[in-house]
Amino acid sequence: MSLLCPVCGSFRVTSVQVEEFISVPYGDKISYIKRIDTCEICKEVGDFTGSSNDVEIEEAYRSSNISAAKNIIYDLGKIGISEMTIKRILGIRFSLYEVFKEEPSLKLLQVIRTFPWILDVIDMNFDHEYIGKIVEIKLKMEENNETK
Numbered sequence: 655m656s657l658l659c660p661v662c663g664s665f666r667v668t669s670v671q672v673e674e675f676i677s678v679p680y681g682d683k684i685s686y687i688k689r690i691d692t693c694e695i696c697k698e699v700g701d702f703t704g705s706s707n708d709v710e711i712e713e714a715y716r717s718s719n720i721s722a723a724k725n726i727i728y729d730l731g732k733i734g735i736s737e738m739t740i741k742r743i744l745g746i747r748f749s750l751y752e753v754f755k756e757e758p759s760l761k762l763l764q765v766i767r768t769f770p771w772i773l774d775v776i777d778m779n780f781d782h783e784y785i786g787k788i789v790e791i792k793l794k795m796e797e798n799n800e801t802k
């Protein structure tokens with residue numbers, strides 16, 4: 655299939671494929687094949703098909719999101735936060751993995767993985783006094799870590 659340069663209309667286009675990587679926070683690094691077309695006449699560079707890279711990138715993101723949901727649920731389990739606990743606190747009746755494997759709900763899981771104590775804040779029904787106390791404790795812990 656000969657490609658047309660979108661800038662000058664030449665058919666003298668060369669294509670190469672390179673391996674690129676995508677990873678979302680806590681997700682696996684997923685590789686995909688990026689296509690790069692170059693016009694030999696005007697030197698324009700890009701994906702001249704207009705969309706073949708988009709599909710690859712979307713698939714890579716999807717795979718990384720799915721792995722992130724799995725990894726986070728596993729990591730939280732390792733620090734003693736079970737799926738049952740998360741489901742109870744968030745009021746989820748379905749499988750956590752099914753709920754969180756896609757954006758934007760994955761973002762919530764990423765926040766919980768980054769600040770696991772946020773589950774306690776939710777469990778305390780966002781009580782302002784409790785939030786004040788826990789934030790104070792966490793800030794002190796961070797200060798101590800920085801001075802070590």
Ligand SMILES: [Zn+2]
Pocket residue numbers: 659660661662663664693694695696697698
């Ligand atoms: Zn061209």
